[in-house]
Amino acid sequence: MEEEKKELEKGQVPLETLFGHLEEVIGKLEGEDVNLEESFRLYQEGMTLLNRCNSAIDRVEKKVLILDEKGDTHQFQDGEDNELG
Numbered sequence: 001m002e003e004e005k006k007e008l009e010k011g012q013v014p015l016e017t018l019f020g021h022l023e024e025v026i027g028k029l030e031g032e033d034v035n036l037e038e039s040f041r042l043y044q045e046g047m048t049l050l051n052r053c054n055s056a057i058d059r060v061e062k063k064v065l066i067l068d069e070k071g072d073t074h075q076f077q078d079g080e081d082n083e084l085g
Contacts, residue, residue: 025046
């Protein structure tokens, strides 16, 4: 558990692990026995995890290539036909 905490701080954690930690934080926030001070701390931790998840997803999206019918690859584009990035 302590190693996971160190990895979280360094940013060397798989996306699935980040989502797992985010779910834990949400579960704690939903608990009835959480005081106001702890709620603020958990909220801040959750927002940090959420931002890290979004960054990781953005990095993956930028790496995705689309293979067309001719076998050529093109960068992934969003719904507005604009390249991401």
